[in-house]
Amino acid sequence: MSDLNIQLRLQKASFELNIDRVLPGSGIHGIFGASGSGKTTLLRCLAGLESQAVGRIEIGEERWLDSQRQLFVPAWKREVGYVFQEASLFPHLNVLGNLKFGLSRAKTPAAQVALNEAIDLLGLDRLLERHTSELSGGERQRVAIARALATRPKLLLLDEPLSAVDQSRKNDIYPWIEKLTSELKIPILLVTHAIEEIARLTQHLVILERGQVLCAGSTLDLMSSLDTPFDFGDQTSVLFTGQVQEISNEWNLAKIAFEQHGLWIENQNFSLHQMIKVRLLAKDVSLSLSKPQDTSIQNLLACKITGLDQAHSASQCLVQLQCGSSRLLAKITKKASIHLQLGVGMQLWAQVKSVAIAQ
Amino acid sequence: MFEFFLEDSTLSAIGLSLQLASATTLVLLVFATPLAWWLSKGASWLRSCVSSVVAMPMVLPPSVLGFYLLVSFGPQGPIGHLTQLMGLQGLNFTFSGLLIGSLIYSLPFAVQPLQNAFEAIGTRPLEVAATLRASPLDTFLHVVLPLSKPGYLTAGVLVFAHTVGEFGVVLMLGGNIPGKTQVLSTKIYGHVEAMEYAQAHWLAAMMLVFSFFCLLALAGLRKQARPTRV
Numbered sequence: 001m002s003d004l005n006i007q008l009r010l011q012k013a014s015f016e017l018n019i020d021r022v023l024p025g026s027g028i029h030g031i032f033g034a035s036g037s038g039k040t041t042l043l044r045c046l047a048g049l050e051s052q053a054v055g056r057i058e059i060g061e062e063r064w065l066d067s068q069r070q071l072f073v074p075a076w077k078r079e080v081g082y083v084f085q086e087a088s089l090f091p092h093l094n095v096l097g098n099l100k101f102g103l104s105r106a107k108t109p110a111a112q113v114a115l116n117e118a119i120d121l122l123g124l125d126r127l128l129e130r131h132t133s134e135l136s137g138g139e140r141q142r143v144a145i146a147r148a149l150a151t152r153p154k155l156l157l158l159d160e161p162l163s164a165v166d167q168s169r170k171n172d173i174y175p176w177i178e179k180l181t182s183e184l185k186i187p188i189l190l191v192t193h194a195i196e197e198i199a200r201l202t203q204h205l206v207i208l209e210r211g212q213v214l215c216a217g218s219t220l221d222l223m224s225s226l227d228t229p230f231d232f233g234d235q236t237s238v239l240f241t242g243q244v245q246e247i248s249n250e251w252n253l254a255k256i257a258f259e260q261h262g263l264w265i266e267n268q269n270f271s272l273h274q275m276i277k278v279r280l281l282a283k284d285v286s287l288s289l290s291k292p293q294d295t296s297i298q299n300l301l302a303c304k305i306t307g308l309d310q311a312h313s314a315s316q317c318l319v320q321l322q323c324g325s326s327r328l329l330a331k332i333t334k335k336a337s338i339h340l341q342l343g344v345g346m347q348l349w350a351q352v353k354s355v356a357i358a359q
Numbered sequence: 360m361f362e363f364f365l366e367d368s369t370l371s372a373i374g375l376s377l378q379l380a381s382a383t384t385l386v387l388l389v390f391a392t393p394l395a396w397w398l399s400k401g402a403s404w405l406r407s408c409v410s411s412v413v414a415m416p417m418v419l420p421p422s423v424l425g426f427y428l429l430v431s432f433g434p435q436g437p438i439g440h441l442t443q444l445m446g447l448q449g450l451n452f453t454f455s456g457l458l459i460g461s462l463i464y465s466l467p468f469a470v471q472p473l474q475n476a477f478e479a480i481g482t483r484p485l486e487v488a489a490t491l492r493a494s495p496l497d498t499f500l501h502v503v504l505p506l507s508k509p510g511y512l513t514a515g516v517l518v519f520a521h522t523v524g525e526f527g528v529v530l531m532l533g534g535n536i537p538g539k540t541q542v543l544s545t546k547i548y549g550h551v552e553a554m555e556y557a558q559a560h561w562l563a564a565m566m567l568v569f570s571f572f573c574l575l576a577l578a579g580l581r582k583q584a585r586p587t588r589v
Contacts, residue, residue: 049486075489076498082490088483092505101501102491151492 002060002154004187008045010053015211017041017053023189023204025060028181030202030219031191038211039191040085043157046189047082048075059154059187079106081148081156086164087140089132095143096128102151118146121183122176138169142176149184156180156188162197177201195235199223199279200358224327226307226320236282236318238329239358244270256355259324264298265355277358282318282331284353289340291349299352303328305344310334321350368537369562372546379454379542380522383461387469387518388511390462395473396499414467421464425531428460432532452534457542460528468517476510477503512580520573524566 003025010017017038023029031039045053046064054067064073089098103115119125122142127135135143141161148156158177162170178201180188190202198205198219205219207230215222215229222228224238242256247267254267256276263278270276292300306327307320317337321328328350342348394413398406416424431438432450439449450456480503488498504511526544533540535549543562550559 047490049489075486076492076494080490082487084483084487088487090484090487090502090506092502101488101493105492105497107492147491 002062002187004046004155005056005058006042006046007055008042008053008057008065009055010041010045010050012038012041012211017045017211019211019213021206021213021216023187023206025187026181026185027203028177028188028190028201029204029206030198031189031206031208032193032195032198033208033214035193036210037208039208040159041211042208043082043159043189043191046155047080047157048073048078049082062154079152079154081145081151081153083141083144083148083156083158083161085160087137087144089135089140089143089147091132093132094128095124095130095132095135098132098143099124099128099147099150102147106151108152114152115146115150117183118149121149121179122146136169137165138172141165141173145176145180149180154186156184156186158188158190160191160193162192162194174200195232196358199235199237199239200277224320224329226309226318226329231313234281234283236329236331237279237356238282238327239277239279240326241275241277244272244274244276247272259301259326261299261301261323263352263355265357268357279356279358280328280352281354281356282329284355285321285328285330286351286353287319287330287332287336287340287342288349288351292351295351297351297353299355301328301350301352303348303350305342305346305348308337308342308344310337323350368541369546369558371538372541372543375454375541376523376543379457379461380519382458383465383522384515384518386458386462387465388515391466391469391473391514395470396477396503398470399474399477413470416464417467421525421527422531424464425460425528428456428463428528429531432456451532452536452540454540456532457529457540460532461522461525464525464528465518465521468521469514472510472514472517473507476507476513479510480506509580509583513577516573516576516580520570523569 004023006019006021006023008017008019014036015038019042031042033039041050044050046057048064051072053065055065056067057063057065062079063071064078065071090101093101099115099119103112108114119128122145124142124146127139127143132140132143141164145158145161162173165173177190181203190197192198202219204217205222206216207214207222220239223232223236240258242258242263244254245257245262246255247270248254252267253264254270255262255264256278265278301323303321303323305319306322309318309320315333315335316331317334319330319332319337319342321330330350398410398413429451430436432442433439434443434449439451442449450459484502484506485498488502493501524544526548529540529542530545530548533542533545535541535545541549543566547559547562547566550556550562
C-alpha cells in the first residue's frame with residue numbers, strides 16, 4: 001500500500017490550486033466541491049496532464065513531480081489509470097482493441113492477468129468484439145475503467161465517471177466500482193458532485209473550495225460532524241453499516257442492527273446477516289422529549305444531545321445526537337429547538353422517519 | 360480518329376502528368392504532416408504567418424509563382440546559384456524543377472485538410488493515450504494517424520487532382536518541352552495554338568471526366584468523415 005503525497009500549486013484562470021495533503025494508500029477518496037473548485041485540475045495534475053503544475057507528487061517510493069529538482073515525469077511514464085468524464089474510447093478500435101491499447105504498452109508481466117481480471121471484474125466478456133459505437137453509456141464507462149485497470153496502475157483517477165450516465169444505469173455501475181475497492185489495493189480518487197456517490201462509494205473525503213482543501217478526513221466523520229465547514233444542505237446525513245438481524249415477510253421489513261434498538265427498514269431482497277450500508281438524512285430525524293406512544297414512526301432511538309448548530313441556516317438548526325456509540329444528526333426548525341429548550345446533555349428520543357440504503 | 364492518342368507526345372504527356380501528380384502527392388503527404396501538426400497546435404503570431412505563407416499559392420496567380428521560381432532557379436537566382444555550386448544542372452525546364460514548383464503550388468491543398476483533421480481530433484484522445492502509457496510518437500502513429508485517415512485521403516485526392524490540373528507554373532518552369540516537361544494541360548494548350556481542335560477536345564474531355572470523378576470521390580470521403588464520438 002502506497003500513500004499518496006501531494007504538494008501542488010497551479011494558477012488557473014479562476015482559482016489557484018494549492019494543495020498539501022497525504023492521502024492513505026487504499027480505498028476510494030471522494031473529491032468533492034462546487035464546480036470550479038479544482039477537482040478535475042487536481043486529477044489532471046496527478047496524471048501529468050498539467051505541465052505548469054509545480055510542487056511534489058509521490059506515491060510510495062515513486063516520485064512523479066519534484067519542481068525543486070526539475071523533475072516532471074510525463075503522463076505516459078506515470079503508472080496511473082485515468083477515466084475521463086465521457087468514456088473517450090478510441091473510435092477506430094473495438095472494445096478488445098481499446099482494452100489492449102494500454103496493456104501492450106504497460107510492459108508489466110502481470111498485465112495480461114490484469115486485463116483478464118479487469119474483464120471479469122467489470123463483466124465485459126460479452127462485449128469484447130463490439131464496436132464502441134454499439135455500447136450504452138454505462139458499458140462505455142465500464143470499458144474505460146477496465147482499460148485503465150489493465151495497465152496495472154498504482155493510482156486510479158475517476159473524473160465524474162458517471163455524470164454522462166443516466167440514473168438507472170448508474171445503479172448498474174455502482175456495484176462494479178464498489179468491487180474495485182475490495183479487490184484493488186491502490187488508492188482511487190473519485191471526483192463527483194453527487195453526495196449520494198460520496199455516501200455510497202467513498203471511505204475518505206476531500207472537500208475543495210477555490211483550489212484549496214476546505215476539509216479532509218473519513219467520509220463518515222465529515223458527513224456526521226457539526227464541525228465540518230461545509231453545508232451538505234438537504235443531504236446532511238450520517239452513514240453506518242449494520243447487519244440484517246431479522247426479516248419480517250409479513251410486513252416486508254428488515255431489522256438492521258443499530259445500537260441496542262435496531263432499525264426497521266424496507267426489505268429489498270436482503271438476506272439474513274447481510275451487511276448493509278445505510279444513510280440517515282438529518283431532515284428525516286425528528287425529536288421528542290418523551291417517548292412517543294402513539295406515533296406512526298417505527299424507529300425510536302434514545303439519544304443524548306452532544307452539539308447544537310444554530311447557525312446552520314436562517315430557519316433550521318442541526319442537532320448532533322449520541323446514541324450508544326453512534327452519532328446521529330437531526331435537522332429541525334430553530335423555533336422548535338427554542339420551544340423544546342434543547343441544550344447539550346439533554347436526553348431525548350429521536351424518531352427516524354426513513355432510512356436510505358446507500359449500498 | 361484516336362490514333363493521336365497513341366502518338367508518343369500524347370502518351371508521354373499523360374505519363375508525365377501522372378508521374379508528377381503521384382510524386383507531388385507522396386512527397387507532400389509526408390512533408391505536410393509535421394507542418395499541419397504544428398499549425399494545429401494552437402494559435403500564435405508565428406503560426407499565423409506560416410499559415411498565410413502556406414496558403415499564398417491559393418490566391419497568387421500561378422504565373423507569378425512560376426515567374427519567381429523561374430528567376431530563382433536561373434543561373435543568377437539563389438537556388439540556381441546553389442545548384443551550380445553543387446555541380447548540378449539548372450532546375451529550369453527539368454522534371455525536378457516541375458516537381459519543386461508543384462510541391463509549393465499544391466502545399467496548401469495538403470496542409471489544410473490535414474490541419475483540419477488534426478484539429479478535429481482535439482486533445483482528449485491524445486491525453487487518453489498518454490494515460491495508457493503511449494509515448495507522443497506512439498500516440499501519433501496509433502491514434503492520430505488512424506483517426507485522421509479521411510483527412511489524408513482528402514489531401515491526397517486534392518493534391519493529385521490539383522497537380523494534374525496545374526498549368527501556369529508548369530508552363531513557366533517547364534517550357535512545354537514534349538517528352539520532357541510537357542504535361543496534359545500544356546499539351547492541350549499546344550494543340551489549341553496549333554489549331555488542332557479535335558485533339559484538344561479529346562484531351563479536354565478526358566480532364567473533365569477525371570475532375571468529375573475526383574470531386575465525386577471527395578464528396579464520398581466527406582460523407583465518411585462525419586465526426587464520430589470519441
